[in-house]
Amino acid sequence: MTLAAEINDGGGNNSGASPEKLLSPVLSAFWDEPESWTLDTYKRHGGYEGLRKALAMSPDDLIAYVKDSGLRGRGGAGFPTGMKWQFIPQGDGKPHYLVVNADESEPGTCKDIPLLFANPHSLIEGIVIACYAIRSSHAFIYLRGEVVPVLRRLHEAVREAYEAGYLGTSILGSGLDLELTVHAGAGAYICGEETALLDSLEGRRGQPRLRPPFPAVAGLYACPTVVNNVESIASVPAILNKGKDWFKSMGSEKSPGFTLYSLSGHVASPGQYEAPLGITLRQLLDMSGGMRAGHRLKFWTPGGSSTPMFTDEHLDVPLDYEGVGAAGSMLGTKALQCFDETTCVVRAVTRWTEFYAHESCGKCTPCREGTYWLVQLLRDIEAGKGQMADLDKLNDIADNINGKSFCALGDGAASPIFSSLKYFREEYERHITGRGCPFDPAKSTAWADDKNAHQGVNA
Amino acid sequence: MTEARQEVSLGMPQLPAPAYPAEVRARLEADAKEVIARYPDSRSALLPLLHLVQSEEGYVSRTGMALCAELLGLTTAEVTGVATFYTMYRRKPSGDYQVGVCTNTLCAVMGGDAIFDRLKQHLGVGNNETTEDGKVTLEHIECNAACDFAPVVMVNWEFFDNQTPESATQLVDDLIAGRTVEPTRGAPLCSYKETARILAGFPDQRPGAVEATGGAGPASLVGLRLAKGEEPHPKVVAPRGEQARTDAPQQTSASDPDHPAGPAAEEGE
Numbered sequence: 001m002t003l004a005a006e007i008n009d010g011g012g013n014n015s016g017a018s019p020e021k022l023l024s025p026v027l028s029a030f031w032d033e034p035e036s037w038t039l040d041t042y043k044r045h046g047g048y049e050g051l052r053k054a055l056a057m058s059p060d061d062l063i064a065y066v067k068d069s070g071l072r073g074r075g076g077a078g079f080p081t082g083m084k085w086q087f088i089p090q091g092d093g094k095p096h097y098l099v100v101n102a103d104e105s106e107p108g109t110c111k112d113i114p115l116l117f118a119n120p121h122s123l124i125e126g127i128v129i130a131c132y133a134i135r136s137s138h139a140f141i142y143l144r145g146e147v148v149p150v151l152r153r154l155h156e157a158v159r160e161a162y163e164a165g166y167l168g169t170s171i172l173g174s175g176l177d178l179e180l181t182v183h184a185g186a187g188a189y190i191c192g193e194e195t196a197l198l199d200s201l202e203g204r205r206g207q208p209r210l211r212p213p214f215p216a217v218a219g220l221y222a223c224p225t226v227v228n229n230v231e232s233i234a235s236v237p238a239i240l241n242k243g244k245d246w247f248k249s250m251g252s253e254k255s256p257g258f259t260l261y262s263l264s265g266h267v268a269s270p271g272q273y274e275a276p277l278g279i280t281l282r283q284l285l286d287m288s289g290g291m292r293a294g295h296r297l298k299f300w301t302p303g304g305s306s307t308p309m310f311t312d313e314h315l316d317v318p319l320d321y322e323g324v325g326a327a328g329s330m331l332g333t334k335a336l337q338c339f340d341e342t343t344c345v346v347r348a349v350t351r352w353t354e355f356y357a358h359e360s361c362g363k364c365t366p367c368r369e370g371t372y373w374l375v376q377l378l379r380d381i382e383a384g385k386g387q388m389a390d391l392d393k394l395n396d397i398a399d400n401i402n403g404k405s406f407c408a409l410g411d412g413a414a415s416p417i418f419s420s421l422k423y424f425r426e427e428y429e430r431h432i433t434g435r436g437c438p439f440d441p442a443k444s445t446a447w448a449d450d451k452n453a454h455q456g457v458n459a
Numbered sequence: 460m461t462e463a464r465q466e467v468s469l470g471m472p473q474l475p476a477p478a479y480p481a482e483v484r485a486r487l488e489a490d491a492k493e494v495i496a497r498y499p500d501s502r503s504a505l506l507p508l509l510h511l512v513q514s515e516e517g518y519v520s521r522t523g524m525a526l527c528a529e530l531l532g533l534t535t536a537e538v539t540g541v542a543t544f545y546t547m548y549r550r551k552p553s554g555d556y557q558v559g560v561c562t563n564t565l566c567a568v569m570g571g572d573a574i575f576d577r578l579k580q581h582l583g584v585g586n587n588e589t590t591e592d593g594k595v596t597l598e599h600i601e602c603n604a605a606c607d608f609a610p611v612v613m614v615n616w617e618f619f620d621n622q623t624p625e626s627a628t629q630l631v632d633d634l635i636a637g638r639t640v641e642p643t644r645g646a647p648l649c650s651y652k653e654t655a656r657i658l659a660g661f662p663d664q665r666p667g668a669v670e671a672t673g674g675a676g677p678a679s680l681v682g683l684r685l686a687k688g689e690e691p692h693p694k695v696v697a698p699r700g701e702q703a704r705t706d707a708p709q710q711t712s713a714s715d716p717d718h719p720a721g722p723a724a725e726e727g728e
Contacts (some may be wrong), residue, residue: 023686028675031683036674095499104604107563114606117644118675138499145658146508146559146603148616149645149672155662156669181497184658186506186545189601203505203531205544221500261682264606265565271607271681280632287685305564337606351564355601361544373527407726446610447623 019287024250024258025274027231027237031118037153039160042121048166050240051341054129055174062133066236069244070256074111075192075229076303078255078321078333081236087216088134088224092311098131098139098226099201100233103185103192105144106304106412107355108335111260114272116143118152119234120157124180126233129168129240131178134226138179142197145184151410154182191361193407194227207363208407215284231260251277255320259334265300266292266340278323281336282315293447295340299423303332306350306412308419329419342448345424345438346431349416350378356413364403370401374417381428384436391428395421476521476535484526487515491530494660501531507659509542514655523584537617544611547658549596550605554589555650558633559600559613560627566602570623575599577624581633594635615654617645620676646671 030036030045054062067082079093088096100123104112116123127139143151158180161167168389169177181203190196191206194390198220200206207459225352233255239247255277261284264270269291275284281300291297297312302319308329317327324331339348374397380386394417402414420426430438442448479487490511495504510521515728521535521540528538542548558574559566569650578597589596605611608620618710619630620643633640634648641647646668657663 018688019685020688023682026684028679029630031675035670037669105602108565108604108606109602110604110606110608114675114679116677144604146600146613146616148654148657149642149655152646152663152669155657155660182660183503184507184510184660185547186658187511187547188545188553200498200506201503203502203541205541243700262607264609265569269681270609270676271678273682273685275682288681313705336604341570343568348564348568351562351567354614357562358601379563408483441568441572444568446621447570 001389003148011411012036013384014373016281022283022287023273023275023280026114026258027119027122027260028272028274031114036118037120037396040123042119042125046107046241047121047237048125049127049164050237051128052172053240055172055176059133059135062129066133066239069239069247070254071232071235071239072255072257073124073229074231074235074259074333076106076118076306076330078331081232082226082229084226085134086225087132087214089217090135090342094223095138095221096136097220097223097228097276098127098136098339099194099225100127100139100141100193100230101227102141102143102226103197103228104228104333105189105192106306106333106335106336107352108262108301108305109265109333110262110335111333113147113150114259115230115234116141116432117153117198120153120431122234124157124161124166126236127180128171128176129236130226130228130233132174132176134224136226137177139169140179140201140220140414143182143184145186151182151184152277158182167431187457188361188363189355190407190409191237193409197227198225199459204259205361207361208251208409209236210406229420235259235456245396250355252318252320252322254322255331261319261334261336263288263336263338265338266295266297267296267341268292279319280316280318281310284336285315285338290395291338291340292449295342298339298341299345299348299420300336300338300344301332302329302334302336304335305337305355306330306408306415307332308415310419311423319452331398333389335356340444342439342443344437344444345380345420345427346378346382347437347439347441350375350382350418352416353413356409360409360413364407364410366401366403367413370397370410371413373397373403375411382437384431384434386428386432388429388430388432391425466512473521476525477642478524479515479522483515486525487511488530490572490659491526491663495530495662502533504539505531505533505541506545509538509545509548509653511659512658513548514652516552517555517652518552530556546637552589553651556593556595556648557574557598557651558595558613558631558634559616561601561604561605561611561613562599563602565606566610569601571610574610574612574622574627575622578627578631581628590635592635595631605644608676614640614642615648615651617642617648618676619643620678635678636664642672644676 017191033041047345063085071081072078121253131139167180188206191200193208196206215225252256263272299311300310304326321331351375357375360367360371362368377390398414401410483522494507495501498504508527513519524538528535584597587598610622612622679697
């Protein structure tokens with residue numbers, strides 16, 4: 001019986017299931033150690049054992065093993081990691097590259113940054129394994145620039161790994177040579193899109209490329225390139241070390257394994273929760289103290305602002321690729337941003353849309369122009385200057401962006417518009433008929449209830 | 460004369476950027492060679508090199524861009540096109556401390572908007588403006604991947620988690636007064652120029668910088684603590700039954716004298 005099955009057998013909403021049974025810390029298992037980021041700590045917890053097992057296999061067997069484990073990309077799209085590796089043509093005489101996407105910038109997403117801050121060696125070990133599999137001798141970590149504490153620890157971890165012989169020439173005597181370069185970005189959300197990231201890494205403006213050709217054929221410097229998310233690669237060493245069957249014992253058949261869920265917003269205990277795929281938001285909230293006291297959930301995103309929002313109707317949706325997809329959204333980055341009833345959905349969507357307009361790279365007309373006009377309409381509606389016809393116009397513009405641009409930024413910009421109009425059209429209408437926003441932003445702040453509590457005590 | 464010349468643009472092309480003094484140029488060139496050697500193709504070094512010239516002057520000047528172009532065999536137009544695309548490259552001289560308040564949706568709702576408004580008022584500057592003493596440049600930033608620590612303020616790209624208008628005001632006052640300021644996650648602050656050098660790929664050499672503030676932040680550990688059967692958070696409300704989950708009135712912080720501060724913990728105070 002899989003852990004997911006145990007969860008389901010727990011009966012109904014599983015309010016009785018204990019966190020010990022529902023959670024499965026793997027990558028986060030030793031983050032509470034005093035020096036969790038060091039090579040010493042990592043090795044004490046089985047670090048670089050997966051690499052030894054990988055190097056004992058042939059590269060093709062290794063790719064097949066990772067494919068069999070069912071590991072799927074943790075950056076949003078959920079593409080099988082082993083299959084991505086398999087697409088790299090072999091014997092083509094060209095250099096192959098591995099590029100790790102550590103440009104975590106999707107609003108709400110905050111998993112890779114704490115992972116790299118507390119446990120950078122899991123990524124480095126995964127990189128060595130992946131490069132052995134795809135026959136690459138140079139890998140890059142493209143880290144967003146705005147996280148200097150993480151950059152520091154990556155610099156240090158890479159230095160330690162070279163010194164210990166996990167990077168450099170003939171790693172662990174295997175004959176595998178590998179250079180690893182840590183590359184800091186310079187502030188552009190679009191560089192999280194894999195082809196824009198490659199252009200950026202080539203020293204250009206980060207603008208997406210037309211596909212095909214896909215990066216597996218013509219990626220970095222027009223050579224075969226695998227682009228993987230941090231969490232995907234960091235999950236590989238544990239799969240090798242503990243076995244694919246262990247990995248598949250968690251989650252569901254199509255979405256096996258463990259993953260980091262990031263709970264944020266108006267909840268009692270925001271933070272990272274590593275659990276088998278398929279856990280529900282209700283289970284996570286139940287074990288962690290629920291919404292902040294005295295408030296109820298209004299809307300939430302399953303995987304960042306680019307995934308269509310959910311409401312309290314969706315508390316029992318299994319948070320795996322299929323479950324969230326069937327409910328009309330996407331698992332995305334598992335960034336569970338929870339907003340309570342004090343939050344104005346029009347304000348939230350306006351702010352996200354301003355973000356997409358700011359971050360649109362300008363290459364595709366529908367996205368560049370569409371996000372601009374969405375912002376104009378939304379600002380008017382929020383300020384009480386909107387008209388009823390604007391709501392259909394919002395839908396129409398979003399429809400003209402969605403699926404009509406090179407990359408997913410445009411689709412992401414359309415998601416909050418479509419989904420908020422679907423679930424909260426009446427709230428938009430109230431802004432128009434009431435000539436303004438009916439919400440008090442002061443009530444949404446993290447400290448709103450602190451003040452009330454103190455006033456209550458003092459009164 | 461001079462004033463009039465500044466106000467009226469006659470569409471004349473700018474004069475070439477002045478060169479760096481020989482000593483500065485020699486130093487930057489040596490660093491640049493090290494950066495370029497990391498990449499199979501030299502142009503890949505452009506983003507780090509722009510960070511590097513920013514570490515010299517605190518912003519990316521025309522002189523800095525001209526040097527990048529020369530070292531990489533690019534035109535200044537190609538370099539300018541890249542430098543203007545990315546938000547971390549400053550285009551004008553700015554403060555020693557870049558104070559960025561996250562105002563993307565989640566942080567904004569949790570209080571980022573209120574913090575940003577308070578700081579604008581307190582410092583007397585607008586977005587992307589610098590205080591007269593040249594200490595602090597204020598800007599609003601996009602999501603910085605720390606939503607579980609909202610609302611977040613970044614100073615020179617170190618994390619100041621779980622801020623309030625009061626804590627943020629104290630923070631900028633300390634920066635202006637030259638008092639030591641330590642982030643909740645990250646190393647004791649260095650200047651913006653020194654930060655830019657780390658971004659160019661030169662590891663922070665200060666003793667204790669890597670170790671500073673310990674392992675994971677408190678929010679990063681809540682799941683792990685629960686999985687270990689430990690209480691994740693000193694202020695978590697008691698688990699509730701079926702009814703109370705989403706729709707029924709719940710116990711409020713006001714009615715819970717044991718937890719008068721409610722569930723929102725203040726870190727880094």
